[in-house]
Amino acid sequence: MAGQPASLSGRDVGSFAYITIKDRIPQILTKAIDSLHRHKSKFFEKHGEKGLEAEKKAISLLSKLRNELQTDKPMIPLVEKFADTDIWNQYLDYQQSLLGETDGKARWFFSPWLFVECYMYRRIHEAIIQSPPIDDFDVFKESKDQNFFESQESVIALCTYLQELISTLEVLDENQLKNEFFKFLQISLWGNKCDLSLSGGETSSQKTNIITSLGELQAFILVNDMEHLWALLRPGKETETDSAAAVRVAIVLDNSGFELVTDLVLAHFLLSSRLATEVHFYGKTIPWFVSDTTRRDFTWLVEQAKSSSDKYLSRCGLDWESYLKVGKWVYHDHIFWTLPHEFCAMSQVAPDLYTELQKAHLILFKGDLNYRKLTGDRKWEFTVPFHQALNGFHPAPLCSIRTLKAEIQEAWSFMT
Numbered sequence: 001m002a003g004q005p006a007s008l009s010g011r012d013v014g015s016f017a018y019i020t021i022k023d024r025i026p027q028i029l030t031k032a033i034d035s036l037h038r039h040k041s042k043f044f045e046k047h048g049e050k051g052l053e054a055e056k057k058a059i060s061l062l063s064k065l066r067n068e069l070q071t072d073k074p075m076i077p078l079v080e081k082f083a084d085t086d087i088w089n090q091y092l093d094y095q096q097s098l099l100g101e102t103d104g105k106a107r108w109f110f111s112p113w114l115f116v117e118c119y120m121y122r123r124i125h126e127a128i129i130q131s132p133p134i135d136d137f138d139v140f141k142e143s144k145d146q147n148f149f150e151s152q153e154s155v156i157a158l159c160t161y162l163q164e165l166i167s168t169l170e171v172l173d174e175n176q177l178k179n180e181f182f183k184f185l186q187i188s189l190w191g192n193k194c195d196l197s198l199s200g201g202e203t204s205s206q207k208t209n210i211i212t213s214l215g216e217l218q219a220f221i222l223v224n225d226m227e228h229l230w231a232l233l234r235p236g237k238e239t240e241t242d243s244a245a246a247v248r249v250a251i252v253l254d255n256s257g258f259e260l261v262t263d264l265v266l267a268h269f270l271l272s273s274r275l276a277t278e279v280h281f282y283g284k285t286i287p288w289f290v291s292d293t294t295r296r297d298f299t300w301l302v303e304q305a306k307s308s309s310d311k312y313l314s315r316c317g318l319d320w321e322s323y324l325k326v327g328k329w330v331y332h333d334h335i336f337w338t339l340p341h342e343f344c345a346m347s348q349v350a351p352d353l354y355t356e357l358q359k360a361h362l363i364l365f366k367g368d369l370n371y372r373k374l375t376g377d378r379k380w381e382f383t384v385p386f387h388q389a390l391n392g393f394h395p396a397p398l399c400s401i402r403t404l405k406a407e408i409q410e411a412w413s414f415m416t
């Protein structure tokens, strides 16, 4: 795209992109293979010999993928028919078209990191759907569920805090309410530290009580636009004509496990405080970046909360289930979130999704990958304004809530 800085890529030896492609992604592939190995007996119990053959096939496909990556082979088109196969192969052709005569083929350590990394997770999915009858297996499910269980202490502390706060909301003045809003935003921010693709699939659960850690973590907030979010949602806004008017907040989710709990708690607070009247969640349609939330993860976690022996966690689970039942919370699937495209292409590639997002009063984008797609994963100067890096993507007022992993960063994270 004219005037756009170059994309982050593995060409920059020693960069976060390079280290990810060289070290972290092969490690994630190895863990995916290990996950298939560990489920061998379950596949046999459920599917007999066909289950064993499927496990072997999926492992050989993932091993081939790992070899392609480690030897920097050209990236090959997807072959298995799926909802997005054609879009992916068009994008591969597009990436090839960007290369010069002497550049050779689109390949792992040469093409844009964003494309290469998304392509890797989409090839993992292809290997699984090519291996029926285990074609609905999520190689990352175990580690996502483990993250939730290992974070139990902090999950319960958070849900206890929320439920006790809710009983006092009526007596809070505007400033006290704002402070609670800021607390839940920061909790959702630090929930993003629990990211399994950064840790290469190693456990990254929340061991400490996130609420008592907020003070010491304050110093690590580089960009803070929370006042703008408050101005947008606060009660009695000048612009408010009808206090019963719907206020819709969209949360583009990132990781399951503890981070998802922090996002559901934030959404719960938004409803209970009447800062919002409905919250729409956007998750992934296939297993993605190890810990990203799928619909199965979302419903599993609400179920786990509901059936918890802890009274506050189970109270939350029951509340969350009822929000979903009455439509105050809505969970949306769309294949766009697991395509390689920068978000500035959404209005062209997924106009239905763009129109859906335009209905929101505020969109919260969680995590590093969403931030990278918002800004095109390009080598922007740090002083470039956020809206410039968004390159025309602006369905509604939006904010990125992200713990910094990839090198890309701007002086802002919010755009009205």
Ligand SMILES: O=P(O)(O)OC[C@@]1(O)O[C@H](CO)[C@@H](O)[C@@H]1O
Residues within 6 Å of the ligand: 020, 024, 117, 192, 195, 196, 197, 198, 199, 254, 255, 289, 366, 367, 368, 369, 370, 372, 403, 405, 406
């Ligand atoms: O989006 P998230 O979960 O905050 O982070 C995604 C991530 O772990 O994956 C890539 C590294 O493999 C980077 O984009 C980032 O570090």
Ligand SMILES: [Mn+2]
Residues within 6 Å of the ligand: 195, 197, 254, 255, 289, 291, 292, 367, 369
């Ligand atoms: Mn993630």
